[in-house]
Amino acid sequence: MTAAAVRPFDEMMDELAKAGASSLYLCYQCGLCTSTCPWSEVRDVSVRKMLRQAQLGIGGLEGDDLWLCTTCRACAARCPRGVDIPTVIRAARSFVAAAGAEPDRLKTVRGHLASAQNPWGGKPEERSRWAEGLNVRPFEKGMDVLLFVGCTAAYDPRIRTVARALVRILDAAGVTFGTLGNDEVCDGDPALRIGDGDLFRSLAERNAATFEERGVEHIVAISPHSFEALKHEYPKLGASFEVEHYTQLLARLLDQDRLKLRSDGNVPVTYHDPCYLGRYNGVYEEPRKVLESIPGVRLEEMEPNRADSLCCGGGGGRIFLETPPEERFSNLRIAQAERVGAQVLASACPYCVLNLEDSSKTTAKSPLAVRDVAEYVAERLA
């Protein structure tokens, strides 16, 4: 092969710079991101090499590898040069998607988001069906909090139980809350991570306008992905409110002695840190505290945990894409949970629960229950 002359792809370099990816040029090619990336455990892919090609504007980003990234931030948390790798990847995805070169499945997801305001394709008028039979009221001024449900808890039959569990807990603790019902739309996280900034903005602006209209000041999110978008992306569009993840609220309610829980015998439980709760927002202790307040629960830590935690594989749009069984990070996580002898694997994110439960069913050597923290707490309400 003869060497090709370098012809920098100026247009791409300009776009990347505009999309806030200029920390890319600080990269000194140490490869720490590659070996830290969970994909390196399951297949050959070099994050460093993608950055190299982007740095010199010599292409190489148009292949499938660009769509692998789960935006878990394991790499950025360690990068010695402070390169914001997930942002670089997001910017590159925008560029490629604008040319219509993203995977077909993601085109469908964008279509759902645009037409039905959720990535799953559920009907907008069925958004609040998850709450059937429960007395969940529309949010009005004077209530303690707005519960932001999110698309997965609203439409996915497995995750609906998480939202229902949370309703029972909040009722038990005497927290007054409401939802936006069918007026809630997707928080926009999927659009943002797969590189459609415009779509994100239109969804976010719609929610922000509803918050404003209904006088929302304090939001509690079920999904860490909603939490991150509401907390760090919405303010960039001018929205202002307080937002927390439900595990933070539960930890506070426990502190205030507003929740009474029954013992669950003597169970070894392990907790999986969702990337968007942990690495993105530094919430490591509250979910653990909630679990440990269930009498009988013995918390065992998997290796790795907290800031080093292994991604479930669901972020960054991956939840919508097919991953062959031998490449699923959640399979590795099940093995790690088994290594510490856990009988319950708890987490606090819809994607994590979906992926881990799937892997537990297919790969666990002995039964390993996967539960969302909210489900576990609701089950132990005294």
Place this chain on the structure above:
Amino acid sequence: MTGGTRKIGVFICHCGGNISDVVDVNAVREFAAQQDEVVASTDFRFMCSNQGQARLQETIKEKGLDGVVVACCTPKMYEDMFRGSAKEAGMNPYLLEIANVREQCAYAHRHEPEQATEKAKALVAAQVAKVRNLRPLDVKTAPIHDGVAVIGAGIAGIHAALLLGNAGHKVTLIEKSPTIGGNMARFDKTFPTLDCAMCTLSPKMNDVFNHPNVDLMTYAEVKDAVRAPGRFTLTVVQKPRYVTDACIGCNRCTEACPVSGPKSPIKVESEWNLGLSPRKAIYLPFSQALPQQWTLDADHCYYFQRNHTCGICAKVCPADAIDFTQRPEEVQVEVGAVVVATGYRPFDASQIPQYGFGKYADVYHGLQVERLLSSTGPTNGKLLKKDGTPPQSVGIIHCVGSRDEKYRSYCSRVCCMASLKYAHLIRERTGARVYNFYMDMRANGKGYEEFYQRVASEQVGFVRGKPTRVTDQATAPEEEGKLTIVVEDTLAGVVLRVPVDMVVLSTAMDPEDVDGLLASLKLDKSPDGFVKEYHLKINPTETAVKGIFVAGCAQSPKDITDTIAQAGAAAMSASMFLGSGSMTLNPLVAEVNPDLCRACTRCSEVCEFDAVRVDPEALVAIVDETSCEGCGKCTVVCPTGAITVRQFTKTQIAASIDALAPKAVAP
């Protein structure tokens, strides 16, 4: 021109066009000539040239000037020089002021020449008004004390102390640990020559120890420093050794001491061996330590910790050298100059938990490996794992903490070569496979690239990549019982898992913890935490404090070659400073009118430089003229106007302001 009492000259500089291309210098000259008490007004192409200064001096003499305004560039450039010329011509130099018409007029208003000219006139008028109100100042000089203190007795401090002693100065060398030698004394060999470290260091240690002009204080620390003109008074705490200089070095006490014995509840690790071996409560750090005087560590001694039980050392000592009654002693050391040579310490590798330091037994940091390779170390120079067997493979990770914005952004400069040194010594002594994990190989000293070549030829593996982790979790039979290093080989573009028996972390160099010392000497740190030099490029051995110099790794990470070079330069600078005999004091600092001072202490409360204090007996504020920066903060809070900064009194400042804004401005 009206006849006044002062004779002021105004000199307007063209700055070769920099000023005169924008400012109409003729107009400014004519304007100046009209000011009260101005007897000469002239302009010149370059006031800073020899002819310009000659013109200044001639005019001073001819017209008998007792005030000068030079309208030129910033006072930072040539104020001192013009004052010097004025002095030579017989005028008091502090009657000269600069009007900055270059930066503040010509540069700032390049495109508005008319306004620039008007502003230049106003600035000249303001300075003329100020000069009218100036009074001549005496320049005080203070004799410089002829002694010098060197703080830290590593290779930098030892070398500087020797040179200063040889030059005839009286040196006090202060070392906080029980022995001199510093980190270099821990090494077996030094790169790139692989000389025996102690063979080069030991003679210097002995020389300094025996030098008639060097007074050595070991196990001693500077607690406080007071600055006065030409003199520093250091309060040095001599920590109790509980062993007198009668000690003959027989080691019987150490042999008898029960501490760290197999059944002893009190255990302590050797600082010298960086935790790799136990030590007794009474000890000598290593066999060539100097002085050869044992030290008793009261914090880990049964006599002190368990109610005077034990005391065995005193019983076995043939020289009667043990004295349990010693107490810390404070000694005042007066000197004229100080050399700071406090060196470095290793970055704490447990801050990067992924590398397993403190978690896996066979993960070591660089200085520990120096001890493992040293014939005076815990394994007598044999490289052994914790289980006592030699490793068959070793991984050396470069840049641990260095060049990493999450820890230390700087390059520690010696780790590449130190890592090559380990690679060579380990291969030579054990035949083990060695892998170096590096990002960039920095071999920029004399003989370094050649050393890199030599080590590479010894079949050392080089993997370009920063490892993500060291783990004991095996995923393949070859990894069982090993530590596996996970890394992207960035040259091959594949992720490798490299199983090894031992991991060496080439940790960053951190500055020694000297915050207290720097605070009492009023020295600053650079953003990286090392002592701040006067100027990074052209004055790396002086500091912002006159009379204080810095050498070695106290200033920045460096190898022994550079340490020696800088220590020599610091000694030379200190010697010249001491040799000048006296220093002139800047008179433009605060002074107190004792008649007005009410001893309210408000000035001392606001002064950021601790330069003013109220004498409790005389009940009057006293300014330390070497510490005062002339910032004027105190003058604002003083209720009676007792404290003023010379040439910045209220009348002097008011005169300038009136000249700048002659008409009252409507509110």
